[in-house]
Amino acid sequence: MAPLLAVTVAMVLADSAVVTLALPDILQHLNATVGQVAWVLIAYNVVLAVAAVPAAALLKLGRPEVLSAIGIAAFAGSSAACAAAGSIEVLLIARCVQALGGALALIGCLVLLVVDRGERRGLATWITAGVIGTAIGPVVGGLLTQAISWQAIFVVQVPFAALAVPAAMYRSTHPRSPARRPATADGREGADEVTGSLHHRPALRANLTQALLSAALTAALFLLVLLLVEGWKHSPATAALTVSVVPIAALCAAPLARLFSTPHHVEVAVGCFLIAGGLAGLAIPPSSHLGWTIAPQALVGLGLGLTVDRLTTMAMEARLPQATHAGWTIAARHIGVVVGLAILTPVFTADLADAEDPAQQAITALVLDAPLRPQAKIAVAQALGDELNAQHGQVPDLSSAFAGLDVDPDERAATDALERDLTDQLERAATLAFRDSFLIGAGLALLALLAALTHPRSPARRPATADGRGGAGEDPGLLDPERSDS
């Protein structure tokens, strides 16, 4: 049953960005504004960030298996509601409920996985599922949107989550093995280590680094798919396949780090640097050929693989109660996403508007100087004018303007060449409009690098508990600077 819980974790975290490629379809289908549709993404991340720590506190008050099952059921039900939403308002409410249930499910799954598989394996499973979910979210969302519809993104989650509800309940009464952690003095077992009364301070450095990296990764995952679909006019499926480089590279990162026996803090620093480099590379493609995004994406993916699971481990390992620290790390990650969206969205929106004028001038120059007779030029200009007016605020699709043109057969070749040149100009303008945002993302990754390099003041100390236990030295790992955080 652990795989179902892991899938639930992956789904909850994938939902953070799963709708990115579906936003244009949602906008059209629900007759929403661009601002409203952005909240489909933002609302989920805000609620997940805000609810994660309270969800951990709630799990301490009740039976984790029951609360986890309730969270998963709420996630499943609200996913179905998202798919059935007939208006943007209903979709936004459903997304908020989905995030609330998701927060409870996410932390609850950690508790259940630790009880089931022991602290180290349970935590590793939880972290790995989260990294995979985060990385493949946009890919899966894009493929489902293209193949079926945007509603399919939510529909496919329902059966998995529905199956995870009994799995969560089953875990509680049928542990595969006894909890690996020794029982505490008052006789409580493993789950209490996750939700119990021992309290460490949140791992500020690891969580801050994670928040900054999440903001940077938002640039990579959110902006890149927008550039591919809206700027370069690729289908969601093509965009999804293109950005699949990120999760593939992320999977290659761990073996690479093991190969070099790299200390954890170096791994994180290198990961931040790779993400910054990848985003800088995405800011300056030499053309709109998809191939130019592959190497920068590989850098981002390797960076993602080196950082996210390591930072999550650093934020949680040997910190009690583990569920609360899981809450903090989830909160940090999704606050980072929201901050990233808050910083980057206005920047690229403004840059897109600024790019409109040079793009129109470039198009005008090409039409005026085109090797066409005046009548054909006028026809092209009128068709383009209509298209530009219809697509105000978005990158226009010139193919429809040219498709309706009635030109002489002897001018067809010149018209086709003009269409190619104009499309190239639009792609150049769109690429330029995204440049600043990618560079800001790279800057955020460098800030994360700075945060990661800040020397820890002291290893985490285990505070004394109510029964007088505790203090540094109980867990050798806490004294290991590579495993602990300030």
Add this chain to the structure above:
Amino acid sequence: MTPRWVALPVAAVIAVAGVIGVQLAQGGGAYEPLSPPPACAERPVAAQAEGLEGLTERLVLLGLADAACTLGVSREALTLELAQSGSVSDEQVDALREGLRSAMRQMKSDGTLPQASDLLDEALTNADLNQYLERAIRALPDRVVNSAIKIDDVLDRAITSLDLRVLLTNLDDQSEIEDQVNEAVTQAVKDSIVARLKGLLP
């Protein structure tokens, strides 16, 4: 001895430098839309059409570039402004009129302004004239036609009489533009011939 893990940061630096270096070497930093040349830069015009249409195209493109220079904006910015804004300023109308005259003078000086006989056949085909009058005009030798009708004079008169403000506000209606231009040119031809005849009288 250098620890093995140092290879990872070194490899990362090489990978990032390699990716960014290759992107920049292939023109990554310069992948931007075309920037229009400065307002008064020379803009070569290569008209595809011939005859009256080619003459009109060259005149308009050269005139537009000259007007843009006068107004201190790029030719493209002026074109977009004229096409997109509902109203045309006096300054723009004056600049365009002077730009068309300047274009006509430029074409005359570089020898690209056709003579009346070059355009006669096309003009007569388009004109709704009595067939006997049309035959009579076609029978005239080129020398006589060119002597009677000076294209630069006709164009100057047509440019002066054209209501550019109305023409620019009707850019979407091509037949309206053609009617207006034909009317102005026809009147200019008549006025030019009359003026030349008056000039022959003592």
